[in-house]
Structure formats: C-alpha cells, structure tokens
Amino acid sequence: MKQLSNNKKIPEKFYSISLVAVLLIVWQVVSDVGIVPSFMLPSPITVIKVFIKDFPVLMDNLSITLLAGLLGLTFGVIAGFCLAVLMDSREGLRKAIYPILIFSQTIPTVAIAPLLVLWLGYGLAPKITVIFLVTFFPVAVNLLESFQATDPDQIRLLQAMGATNFQVFYYVKWPGALDSFFAALKVSASYSIVGAVIAEWLGGSKGLGVYMTQVRKSFAYDKMFAVIFLISALSLVLIFALNIIQNKIMPWKKFQSGKDTNNEEND
DSSP: OHHHHHHHHSOTTHHHHHHHHHHHHHHHHHHHHTSSOTTTSOOHHHHHHHHHHTHHHHHHHHHHHHHHHHHHHHHHHHHHHHHHHHHHHOHHHHHHHHHHHHHHTTSOHHHHHHHHHHHHOSSHHHHHHHHHHHHHHHHHHHHHHHHHTSOHHHHHHHHHTTOOHHHHIIIIIHHHHHHHHHHHHHHHHHHHHHHHHHHHHTSOSSSHHHHHHHHHHTTOHHHHHHHHHHHHHHHHHHHHHHHHHHHHHOHHHHHHHHHHHHHHHHO
16 A cells, blocks of 8 residues: 555656657667668757757747637637537437538548638638637537436426526536536647648648648758647647646546545555
C-alpha cells in the first residue's frame, strides 16, 4: 500500500513527458547518424532553429489560421448544440436527421474543400465552412447521446413537481451532459486547427496551410516540421484552456477526482 501511495506522488504527466523526450532523442540520433537523410527528416534542433528564425512569419500566418479556426469552432459548437437539443426534443426529428448527420461524415472534407473554394472564394468563408463541417458532428452526437441517457426517473420527478421542459433540460439533462460536452469540445478544438490548415492547402493568400504549401514546393522540410510543431502546440494550448474552463464550470469534478485518489491511497 505504501508503494501505491508513493506512485501517486509522481506527477501524472511525468510518464508522457518522459516518452516524448525519449522520442525526440531517438529522432535526433536517427537524423545525426544519417539513417534518414536530413533534408527528408530534419533533426529537432534544426527544426527549433528554423522555428526561432521564422517566428515572425509563422505568427503572421498563425493569426489568420487561428481566426478561421476559432470562428469555425464557435459556429460548429453552436450548431451542434442546437441540433442535439432539437433531436432530443422530438423523436421524429431525431429519426429523420440522425442518419443524414452520420452520412455527412462519410464525405471526405478534402473532397469538398475545392468546391467550397470555388463557391465561396479564397477568403475566410470556405475555411470557416470546412472547420464547421468537422467540428459540429462530435458535439451534436455526444450531446444527443448524453441527453438520451438521462435517468427517466429524474425527469418524471421534476415533471410531477410541475417543471417545464426547459427546467428539466436546465436542471437535469444539461448538467448530466457537461462531461460529454467538454470531451466533444476538446476533440472539435483540435479538429478546428487541422481543418483550417487543410482548407488553406487548397487556396488562400495567407495562413499556416498556405505557408506549408509554399515551403513544400521549395523542399524546405525543416520549415514544414516547424509548422507541424506549431499546430500541435496550438492544439495543446486550446485543450489546456478548455480544461481550465471545465474545472471552473464543473468544480465538483475536481473534488470527486481528489476524493477517489484519497480512497485508493487509504485502501
């Protein structure tokens, strides 16, 4: 039991950070030894140097990608939420809309992105539309499943006390769906940045996707890796921010997690 208690004192993120460090070291060795040509797989140190050198350019392009990502994510989350509430409120609507919702995800985003550029031009509109298409689905499906899984006894109890449909939603369904909502939101947040970059690959004047296309044509793969690092870091920052918001909105979740940990240590 004492050993279990000591293991709990080790930061949870230590293991993942250690694995990332090992992978970076292996990557550096593979690049230095020449197992893979450096022009095809630049070393982490080279990528960091390029990142520092091109930092102003990267930040200039990042502003456009981030703007499109946040706008598309906002519209996608709002649409997913409204769609889930609508399908939950009417059984007929759920049966009519849900299959179409599933079918919409079988269409590759890359396949329709050129059409969106053709229809909407090379501005923010096609980027926001692509991001919207990849972000609304996780929110809609996860929320709908959570709403449908609400304990019917709780609903009947509130209805017996004269609660309206809105009160049932506000006091029972929505609090019970918060976990699923934030889980879907984190997935959609990471999709939003990737979706923005994909849209910029197919057209645009500025953005990380446009920058990647330009450096790829000049075979500057070290700069491409710098962009990949930046995209990954941005996704992690968004997820970290959502974790903070989740802890603020759901303080009981953190309390329950700490309580479970204490119980395990006592056992």
